[in-house]
């Protein structure tokens with residue numbers, strides 16, 4: 001089992017309530033663009049583990065859930081009306097809490113924290129904009145973005161993930 | 168002129184700014200005034216929502232507040248931004264508990280989400296508010312004989328109960344938008360498939376494989392180009408084909424953002440922008456003229 005956290009167990013219960021109608025038909029996997037190319041990622045298997053209460057390290061540790069591209073094809077087709085994509089998102093939120101987060105996501109969150117946007121303002125981008133005679137980009141109020149990332153706990157989570165990476 | 172808060176997002180201005188040109192030049196012809204506001208990242212429905220759902224709702228709500236303060240509806244140019252902003256707007260309007268939680272956070276920056284505006288996507292706007300007939304009436308150089316593979320992408324259509332744009336299994340609006348320009352929208356293998364961008368953050372190869380399969384399908388259908396309504400999908404296929412060539416069979420399919428194609432058929436000179444595509448489009452342009 002992953003490290004004890006009553007908060008996560010609570011969230012897990014919520015997720016379990018959402019998937020308990022699953023009858024393992026596999027429609028979600030059948031239409032999943034990721035499963036088609038990489039069969040180790042299988043949304044039906046993820047539902048199976050949740051149904052069995054297999055709230056184990058495995059669910060988070062091999063980064064399987066992070067392969068989900070978030071396309072909602074499964075959610076649109078599930079005959080039981082389960083929003084699988086949303087459930088996997090919940091698992092990703094929980095994975096961040098147990099400090100399993102892909103490098104790419106940490107980089108993206110850091111970029112938003114430092115600049116307010118995901119794609120950094122490179123010199124080549126600015127040159128292209130000048131060439132195209134595009135107007136200047138209005139900079140976002142960075143103080144507000146940072147404040148909100150602080151009060152929602154994002155900054156603390158990022159710090160502990162970075163600490164872990166340095167160890 | 169109808170005024171809209173123009174939500175350009177991060178991908179367009181910093182990575183594919185020629186898409187911005189196509190929107191800024193053509194939208195006024197359809198009586199739209201694009202108002203720029205200092206928006207931050209929408210934020211990304213993939214990464215940020217996955218990291219922390221409440222933070223995702225809160226940061227998106229802050230952007231919506233900026234438009235609410237100006238009493239303007241939002242028009243998005245990117246399907247990812249569209250999904251985030253429309254989904255958060257819908258969630259907060261329908262879930263008072265979540266709205267209270269988010270507003271509690273927003274208080275820290277003197278903002279309050281009210282739920283007073285709507286969020287739309289430029290392609291849905293072109294189809295529903297402008298209409299196919301009015302678009303067709305503006306076409307000066309019809310794209311006769313040109314075959315297009317239309318790519319709707321995921322966030323434009325799904326989840327359908329939130330996005331409310333088109334049938335997610337049998338979408339037709341983008342095909343009609345393409346045919347309004349005189350081109351033919353061809354059926355092709357994997358037409359509904361995702362561009363794979365969300366998986367690239369975790370595993371580049373799997374993400375590229377997903378995109379490659381679609382390009383192969385479009386080439387088999389003898390499409391002259393692939394057309395997207397989302398800048399992230401655009402990058403997946405345009406820059407993506409360069410990356411794919413390292414691991415998979417080489418493809419060479421020109422990719423366009425819908426408004427670039429619209430501008431072309433209206434007689435706009437977007438040549439400075441075409442030169443910035445990763446996959447060369449000259450052979451396509453030769454076919455058109």
Ligand code: SF4
Nearest residue numbers: 022024025026028078
């Ligand atoms: S489609 Fe729905 S019911 Fe079928 S296996 Fe997937 S989650 Fe379960």
Ligand code: SF4
Nearest residue numbers: 032068069071072074
């Ligand atoms: S949302 Fe995720 S699990 Fe569902 S079909 Fe798309 S990639 Fe697969």
